[in-house]
Amino acid sequence: MTRRISDIDVSSAALSHRNESLPQLHSVGQPKKESILKEVGHTIKETFFPDDPLRSFKDQPASKRFLLGLQALFPIFDWGRQYNLSKFKSDLIAGMTIASLCIPQDIAYAKLANLPPQYGLYSSFVPPLIYAFMGSSRDIAIGPVAVVSLLLGSLLQEEFDPENDAHNYLRLAFTATFFAGITQATLGFFRLGFLVDFLSHAATVGFMAGAAITIGLQQLKGLLGIKKFTKNTDIVSVMHSVFGQVHHGVCPTAHYVGMTLLLQGKKNKKLFWIPAIGPLTSVILATLIVYITRADKKGVQIVKHIEKGINPPSLHQIFFAGPHVIKGFRIGAIAGIIGLTEAVAIGRTFAALKDYPLDGNKEMLSLGTMNIVGSMTSCYVATGSFSRSAVNYMAGCQTAVSNIVMSMIVLLTLEFITPLFKYLPNAILAAIIIAAVVNLVDFEAMILIWKIDKFDFIACMGAFFGVVFISVEIGLLIAVCISFAKILLQVTRPRVALLGNLPGTTIYRNVQQYPAATRVPGVLTVRVDSSIYFSNSNYVKDRILRWLADEEEANSKSNLPRIQYLIIDMSPVIDIDTSGIHALEDLVKSLQKRDVQLLLANPGPVVVTKLYDSRFAQVVGQDKIFLTVADAVRACTRKSQEEA
């Protein structure tokens, strides 16, 4: 029984696909066995070095190699050589534009992180400078961002009170920034950047929207002038704070300016400079109004004090020993990874738009170095900002020089202008934050996700509601878990498709997708749409047997010939493990009892090797493995005709 069609001339079966004029033959290829070392080496290379980073170093003299190495570490030495005045003009304009946007944002975001306002400006001075030398994105704008500031603020205040224990709070902030940098640089150095991909697009969209809502709600404190406000970020606590308090001392002007800003927040590509300089204009106007009317004496809350001068050193403030190191590491690692996700997403978006290469791992190394240095110069975690990078791109930036320009303007601001921000009303800062984060709620993306993939949408909503109702970390965790559950579900319950022949061709396709495809009498052709692993091997086997039972039942009802052959199209089966081989062996045993012959079509290189190594190919019969489904079907029908 087992050798039913072994006597067929397989070479003639393989004819089906050939033009009759060409007598050449093709059997299923069995790749040469690679040594284990080579195999493992290949896996490691594709996992950690898919971009072959050392390729340009090949066949180069030592001096050239040193130069290439320097350029790899500091891309500015590469692109700097082609830098010219026309590029500088573009970068100057772009740099000035993002500076006018970043100064008010910095002050506002520092408040989100519960830090004094000058620390926001510090973080827009040192990190962009370092990034300009090391980074490879031409469009990213570096500095503090809303989501990371919120995250840092909410995680840090769990450890120290930002008002009563401001000194330790600040020290822990620098410690967290240091470890954020270490985390980022380590991921980049060990080429583990692909881990950032584990935060899917859908999860990021949901997370950002949730964070935006959370941040926006917290601004009600500044906007409504509420003094006692909850420290929790979840919507229930925040709403409780808002409605449990009597409004007092809201500056009507500031309120009005804030609302205008809010409405202005909508994107308009041609008039991009209006929202870009809007915040600065509002800041100047509002500060002037408060200064002239002395509204602060009437209860309007103002910034009050902002330190003058550039970043003081802060290396000595970092906790390098004691119980706070672990806390700083935990907070830093979370903030660092969120920062990375944002920066890498921005970098990739613009690199694809302008088609230049971007090495994710190298980017992480730059971002990490920049935060490590930042933590020693009074900066908190900086990364790429969505809103400012978009403005930078639209203002026509050419290289990272726009970041240097911005950094210089921030330097001048710190040295000369900051004391003037004393009268800046808090409500304006709240409005600036709301205007910035409102764009993070990307309804279009959410609708698209809903349309494309319902499971992605669940991950997106999981992140969103997790952030809004519980906390930022839990939201993230939910999204990552749902995303992985989806992959595992796909692997655990792969689709098994029933194939039919497209009339007039030798092509076999899924009958559900191609209703025109017709089934071959006496032959059941199925395709397993996944690699066969321990997690699905039993399902695949049972699914195929169930299909066989269904078919036999239907055939006996309609007096069709009984199924004699089962063909499995292995094209999508990229890999198989020992559990998979065992399931196939069990399948063969069951088929033998039912007098059904198993044939395999188009197994890939890895699968063929494993089928032979496990001696399964020999058990089934090597002549039962075909190049295409059509060849296998031809072998079956030929045998049936011979028997008839």
Added chain:
Amino acid sequence: MTRRISDIDVSSAALSHRNESLPQLHSVGQPKKESILKEVGHTIKETFFPDDPLRSFKDQPASKRFLLGLQALFPIFDWGRQYNLSKFKSDLIAGMTIASLCIPQDIAYAKLANLPPQYGLYSSFVPPLIYAFMGSSRDIAIGPVAVVSLLLGSLLQEEFDPENDAHNYLRLAFTATFFAGITQATLGFFRLGFLVDFLSHAATVGFMAGAAITIGLQQLKGLLGIKKFTKNTDIVSVMHSVFGQVHHGVCPTAHYVGMTLLLQGKKNKKLFWIPAIGPLTSVILATLIVYITRADKKGVQIVKHIEKGINPPSLHQIFFAGPHVIKGFRIGAIAGIIGLTEAVAIGRTFAALKDYPLDGNKEMLSLGTMNIVGSMTSCYVATGSFSRSAVNYMAGCQTAVSNIVMSMIVLLTLEFITPLFKYLPNAILAAIIIAAVVNLVDFEAMILIWKIDKFDFIACMGAFFGVVFISVEIGLLIAVCISFAKILLQVTRPRVALLGNLPGTTIYRNVQQYPAATRVPGVLTVRVDSSIYFSNSNYVKDRILRWLADEEEANSKSNLPRIQYLIIDMSPVIDIDTSGIHALEDLVKSLQKRDVQLLLANPGPVVVTKLYDSRFAQVVGQDKIFLTVADAVRACTRKSQEEA
């Protein structure tokens, strides 16, 4: 540029695969949109009810449905109607054989679980009876097994001392057994049986071998008569105990019998009854010798006391409240899942050998019920035993009646014979355990795993060394993590294959597997060997672009025409998520900058729907999606010829 080949007559391109006589056309099928409810329903059905358990209930009157439901819950009412004397004869012989094997094993395994010897026998009386009514496997032999006993023993003694706090220890054992049953029944009831598949074959092999070594080493205590022995199960502690103690009081006879048993342990299919009755013979002989020579007075350790009579009720001893409930649940859940894995693996093996259907979820429900009832009748966790099931099968069992026969013999033993086991030397029990577990070290399977899949081998060894050097739970955890890491690695770094045309055919295959396959000038054909998800979308995009760069470099060196077309064979791409769509969009942007046209071949039903939903198909051009790679290549070459 984007509409380079849009003006080609696609219908003529699709001709390539058709016999010229048949003028029928096939375009890429776009399946009808299913409603969300239907889609979700399908996913739920395939995840939880892949075996369509209610199919036989369709179109049946209520009375018939009740009967079918009863038969589904108690299969004995189904197969019992065809039961006859000839089957009973076979079952009687098989039942007597496994009883003779199980009685000494039960006493020995109870010691592994640090329980008085009678509890092993209790667990071979009630659970097999219940299983016989509810279970659907015809070959499994139910009772205590070595690995679960060891696991239970080592987990329970972390909570209570089995000697000084024997009462609470016993209570926790029943609590754990109760929750093991609850876990098993719940998994079965909610059709979550597929979770058991997450313990891969390779992990199970490694785990079993590790557990066998651990159990074997612990028997050195009994075999060498060591009194102070470590409670830890790791090899370092055990070896320390063995070599740190002076031997005293080893009964030479028992030692000799034990060693004979050990050597006897090898499988021999024709003489299977020798190892099957060996243990009982040794037990009887050794007990007699000790009784006659009164060797126990000379220092040989004996069982001393064993309770007479059948299982006392133990419902009142289960902790249903208080702090021990959680502990019992944790221990029970672990033991229950290990027990399930063993039972389901045995059930499947023999079901495949005899080709009868086995519903994994229903099995879990039976095993769970049996352990719940067991926990109330002084039994500890019982499951299917590898060694006894194999003996049962070889002895010719026909149905679960052999379990009833065994259960009855155990009942008789409990009522009449147990007091005689008083003089049974401990060394014999140790030898019985070693003889039983030595077969759990499956070197052949390990070698096969090494041959087939190196990553599986790592998981296998991870489980093995984890169990041997750390603990049973850690070993399991290691194996599960490695197995999942493998799946995720596969999904994160899928293979992207370069395709070539098999000369004289319209078939395109991986050039690495088929060195005869030739490349088409000006066209780069790649195949993505995985679904495109967030975890791999960027890698896939970068990998394809790198290949393109490599090709262009090679072509410019050898003066070949530049690459104008990129064809992606989507056959193995079963699914795509929003991140995947975005990666494809980025790819198109990069390709447009390089003046390369993208064509897609053979996307599956899910992917086609998503390409259209996301409007990606419209962006690329609907006429750029082909039924086969050959069609796409033909469209490219035709266009190139027209241009020339």
